[in-house]
Amino acid sequence: MSNHPTPPRLSLRGITKQYPGCLANDDIHLDIAAAEIHALLGENGAGKSTLMKVIYGLVKPDHGEVLWDGLPLDVKDPAHARKMGIGMVFQHFSLFDTLTVTENIALALGDDAGDLTSLANKIRSVSEKYGMAINPEREIHTLSVGERQRVEIVRCLVQDIRLLILDEPTSVLTPQEVETLFVTLRQLASEGCSILFISHKLNEVKALCHRATVLRGGRVSGACIPAQEDTISMAKMMVGDDTPVSTTYPKVLGSEPVLTIKDLSLHSDDPFGVHLKNLNLTVNAGEIVGIAGVAGNGQEELLASLSGETLSPAGTISFRDTQVATLTPEKRRAMGLGFVPEERLGRGAVPEMSLTENALLTGFLTGIVNKGMVAWKKTEAFADQIISDYKVKTAGRHAQADSLSGGNLQKFIIGREILQNPKILIAAHPTWGVDIGAATAIHKALIKLRDQGAAILVVSEDIDELFLISDRIGAICDGQLSPLKPTPESSIEELGRMMAGDFSTTPAHAQSSQAEHS
Amino acid sequence: MDIDLITNVLYAMVRTGTPLLIVALGELICEKSGVLNLGQEGMMLMGAVVGFIVTLTTGSLMLGFVLAMVAGVLMSLIFGVITMELSANQVATGLALTIFGTGLSAFIGAGYVGKPIEGLDPIYIPVLTDLPIIGRMLFGQDLLVYLSFVLFAGVYWFINHSRPGLILKAVGENPHSANAIGLPVFKTRYLAIMFGGAMAGLAGGYLSLAYTPLWVENMSAGRGWIALALVVFASWKAERVLLGAWLFGLASILHLVFQGMGFAVSPNLLAILPYLATVVVLVILSSNQSRSRLVAPMSLGKPFHAKS
Numbered sequence: 001m002s003n004h005p006t007p008p009r010l011s012l013r014g015i016t017k018q019y020p021g022c023l024a025n026d027d028i029h030l031d032i033a034a035a036e037i038h039a040l041l042g043e044n045g046a047g048k049s050t051l052m053k054v055i056y057g058l059v060k061p062d063h064g065e066v067l068w069d070g071l072p073l074d075v076k077d078p079a080h081a082r083k084m085g086i087g088m089v090f091q092h093f094s095l096f097d098t099l100t101v102t103e104n105i106a107l108a109l110g111d112d113a114g115d116l117t118s119l120a121n122k123i124r125s126v127s128e129k130y131g132m133a134i135n136p137e138r139e140i141h142t143l144s145v146g147e148r149q150r151v152e153i154v155r156c157l158v159q160d161i162r163l164l165i166l167d168e169p170t171s172v173l174t175p176q177e178v179e180t181l182f183v184t185l186r187q188l189a190s191e192g193c194s195i196l197f198i199s200h201k202l203n204e205v206k207a208l209c210h211r212a213t214v215l216r217g218g219r220v221s222g223a224c225i226p227a228q229e230d231t232i233s234m235a236k237m238m239v240g241d242d243t244p245v246s247t248t249y250p251k252v253l254g255s256e257p258v259l260t261i262k263d264l265s266l267h268s269d270d271p272f273g274v275h276l277k278n279l280n281l282t283v284n285a286g287e288i289v290g291i292a293g294v295a296g297n298g299q300e301e302l303l304a305s306l307s308g309e310t311l312s313p314a315g316t317i318s319f320r321d322t323q324v325a326t327l328t329p330e331k332r333r334a335m336g337l338g339f340v341p342e343e344r345l346g347r348g349a350v351p352e353m354s355l356t357e358n359a360l361l362t363g364f365l366t367g368i369v370n371k372g373m374v375a376w377k378k379t380e381a382f383a384d385q386i387i388s389d390y391k392v393k394t395a396g397r398h399a400q401a402d403s404l405s406g407g408n409l410q411k412f413i414i415g416r417e418i419l420q421n422p423k424i425l426i427a428a429h430p431t432w433g434v435d436i437g438a439a440t441a442i443h444k445a446l447i448k449l450r451d452q453g454a455a456i457l458v459v460s461e462d463i464d465e466l467f468l469i470s471d472r473i474g475a476i477c478d479g480q481l482s483p484l485k486p487t488p489e490s491s492i493e494e495l496g497r498m499m500a501g502d503f504s505t506t507p508a509h510a511q512s513s514q515a516e517h518s
Numbered sequence: 519m520d521i522d523l524i525t526n527v528l529y530a531m532v533r534t535g536t537p538l539l540i541v542a543l544g545e546l547i548c549e550k551s552g553v554l555n556l557g558q559e560g561m562m563l564m565g566a567v568v569g570f571i572v573t574l575t576t577g578s579l580m581l582g583f584v585l586a587m588v589a590g591v592l593m594s595l596i597f598g599v600i601t602m603e604l605s606a607n608q609v610a611t612g613l614a615l616t617i618f619g620t621g622l623s624a625f626i627g628a629g630y631v632g633k634p635i636e637g638l639d640p641i642y643i644p645v646l647t648d649l650p651i652i653g654r655m656l657f658g659q660d661l662l663v664y665l666s667f668v669l670f671a672g673v674y675w676f677i678n679h680s681r682p683g684l685i686l687k688a689v690g691e692n693p694h695s696a697n698a699i700g701l702p703v704f705k706t707r708y709l710a711i712m713f714g715g716a717m718a719g720l721a722g723g724y725l726s727l728a729y730t731p732l733w734v735e736n737m738s739a740g741r742g743w744i745a746l747a748l749v750v751f752a753s754w755k756a757e758r759v760l761l762g763a764w765l766f767g768l769a770s771i772l773h774l775v776f777q778g779m780g781f782a783v784s785p786n787l788l789a790i791l792p793y794l795a796t797v798v799v800l801v802i803l804s805s806n807q808s809r810s811r812l813v814a815p816m817s818l819g820k821p822f823h824a825k826s
Contacts, residue, residue, distance in 0.1 A: 058698070078700035094695035096688045098812065106681070107688050108699045113681070271812050 007070025009034045009194045010055070010163055015064035017050050024050040025061065026218040032163065037185060037195045039205040039226060042215035043238055043435040044407050048198050051215070052165050055196075056088045057081040079110055087156025091167040093148050097141040097272065101134055105155045112159070119158070127154045130184045141272050145172045145295050153184070164188065165196045170204055171461060172295055175496035182208050200238070201464075202231040214238055239436045247440060249447050251471050251487055254284025257320075258455035259306075259424050264316040264325075266305055274298040274479045276305065281474075281481060283424070283455040288446060289484060290470030291459045292495055298479035299428065299459050300342065306426050306457070307339045308332045319424060334365055338422030340413055342429055342459075344406060348413040351402035355394065358401050359383040359416055366420055382419070390415035390445075391438065406433040411442065418445050425449060425456045431465060443469050463492060477501040521650055523778045528655035530774065535767025536659075536666045537562075537721040537729060537738075542745040542752070542759050543666075543673045544717025549749055550677065551710035552690035552817035553601065556612025558718050559742030560619020561593040565722025567627040570733040574635050583662075583723045590719020591712050593619055598711040602704060605821045616742065624735045637731025638662060662724050669717075674756040686710060690815035693822040703822055718742065740793070747796035750803060753813040766792045 008031040053059040057075035106113040120136040222237035308329035341347035383397040431439035474484040475498035482498040569586030646657035752758035773788040
């Protein structure tokens with residue numbers, strides 16, 4: 001018991017927020033001191049997002065209060081939050097592509113922005129001070145994802161900031177970029193700024209944060225000092241005791257080639273798109289190939305050309321001995337292709353349609369359509385099977401796809417594809433937004449499908465996941481694919497370099513690579 | 519071609535382009551906020567008929583123009599409420615607004631067809647108006663033409679140099695991001711829609727009170743549609759809207775030029791030129807997907823729901 005210390009910078013007292021059918025936050029208490037880096041840990045759906053929206057004034061809590069320097073504070077809206085010195089870096093950046101860095105920052109600053117020239121100078125000096133060089137004149141769409149995150153952070157720093165909230169900031173960064181970010185955050189904290197670091201990556205929390213609060217199912221399930229815990233004990237707090245938190249899978253080498261990409265170059269019509277440059281890739285029967293990469297490096301384009309949404313030059317893609325580069329998605333699916341797109345709503349599922357109808361969308365080859373007539377009973381049975389096998393939390397097969405949480409819809413889409421027993425499965429971010437328990441179930445299903453002899457290609461930004469399930473691994477950067485290596489022979493550092501575009505398979509300091517190229 | 523002809527053509531070009539310019543500036547602001555309002559034609563007609571009736575009854579041109587703008591704003595608010603509060607499809611709502619405005623204006627104006635009023639007269643400035651070639655074009659127009667110059671300058675400055683203009687572009691680019699950083703998406707869009715309505719009403723009033731001072735059913739004759747095409751033609755840039763409006767104005771008076779030069783070309787054939795130009799421009803623009811994506815407001819036509 002200390003005798004009246006300085007009140008915490010931010011203190012949440014009994015925050016409760018009820019959404020229809022879901023208690024997002026239930027009596028949450030949280031204190032963050034000045035200069036503290038505090039982790040908010042929890043799985044997707046644990047209530048982290050709602051809580052930070054309460055702090056930032058985007059959501060009004062039903063009960064509870066927010067204390068700022070010990071005084072009650074009713075955050076009216078984000079502008080008010082910023083005025084109080086609360087800044088937030090969103091997971092999905094709130095930037096405007098066709099405006100410049102300066103204009104973007106000016107927008108967020110409100111009337112304090114001043115004239116654009118002096119603001120640009122300020123941006124330059126702040127970004128240099130914290131080791132995050134940005135050119136204020138650039139338009140956002142010309143920046144890489146990592147640079148965009150810098151813009152978001154600098155946007156908070158040009159004001160007097162006292163609490164910086166970062167929502168899953170590392171999910172879009174290479175391991176090397178994560179290190180740089182941590183240096184910046186430590187520097188900020190040492191200057192007295194409080195940081196709320198929202199994440200589900202335990203290693204990062206351990207490396208960076210002074211204290212952690214863990215949420216599960218909308219309630220505080222534990223608090224700890226990450227440096228004194230191991231990742232297993234923190235994971236237990238996140239997911240509860242009954243869920244296994246660590247598994248490893250045997251690595252195998254596949255047999256004969258099933259999916260082959262040969263010299264695929266594709267020009268993107270999208271001004272924000274990436275051109276694919278001379279890709280070569282083979283996925284064998286009975287193996288999982290993992291492709292890492294920072295978002296926006298050609299994954300979307302590669303996936304679209306594999307699914308058939310974009311047709312490719314003849315001869316560049318083949319399934320076994322059949323050329324498929326010029327075939328439409330339906331024909332490729334008929335040959336045994338399963339596809340889990342990156343975008344769940346709009347690509348993977350039609351938002352306004354029921355789960356039954358969405359099951360039909362790609363399941364039409366499994367005998368639920370007969371002579372052009374839909375066998376609804378069979379379709380419903382198929383939907384029910386997906387829901388029960390993959391533990392999809394939903395009101396039922398009649399529920400609209402957009403009524404599901406992201407993680408649950410992901411489980412539904414993955415289940416729909418895997419249950420069709422595809423010969424080739426291409427999955428983008430298969431466990432994105434899914435809780436650990438369900439992620440494990442999805443991983444097991446993928447491994448099982450692999451062991452049945454399917455060729456599986458996984459494209460993901462989650463490196464840990466790729467190391468866990470892939471048999472061979474590589475990275476995509478700026479539309480180019482690195483050479484693939486058997487996973488046990490690769491390392492996180494090497495993959496990180498490949499994600500940044502350094503494809504040399506020997507360590508960067510070895511001089512021989514120069515000679516080999518020439 | 520003699521000097522007088524050129525002088526007159528330039529004069530008529532600006533005059534004919536003025537209603538296009540006014541309505542297109544309104545639509546430009548509206549679209550910059552991400553809202554596509556296809557109701558321009560309906561709003562113009564309501565402006566035209568209301569302005570005409572008011573001026574005929576009260577004798578005041580000034581009041582006629584003001585109430586024409588009010589009529590346009592009220593019409594645009596119908597569109598605003600339906601698309602913003604009820605999240606209806608913008609294209610369908612805009613089309614309905616045009617059909618509604620066309621019908622309602624014909625109904626209201628039925629008893630006023632062909633009645634004469636004293637329209638807005640051109641200004642005469644000694645010496646300047648008599649300058650060869652550019653004299654009448656720049657110094658012999660009526661007040662509304664000069665107002666359109668001012669409006670153009672205002673819109674240009676607003677979009678490119680003002681903070682509210684930056685907010686407008688941000689909202690049109692990505693309303694969700696705008697909302698997340700605390701910009702007033704709904705308010706911005708409502709104001710943009712209302713400005714579009716006011717400009718359409720004013721342009722309508724210009725037609726019935728200055729351009730041809732009388733009321734005829736459907737007298738806007740597709741100018742609302744041309745203005746929509748004009749905004750695309752201008753790739754959402756104010757200075758190109760000005761240029762485009764005068765070009766389209768020139769296209770619609772070309773038959774005078776040909777007559778003056780002694781060619782016998784059917785005026786009906788020439789009357790299709792602005793429309794033809796519109797089609798050609800739309801085809802050229804849409805032929806390059808990537809270019810059109812960079813210039814158009816990214817969220818154009820998409821409704822915005824604030825998530826709680």
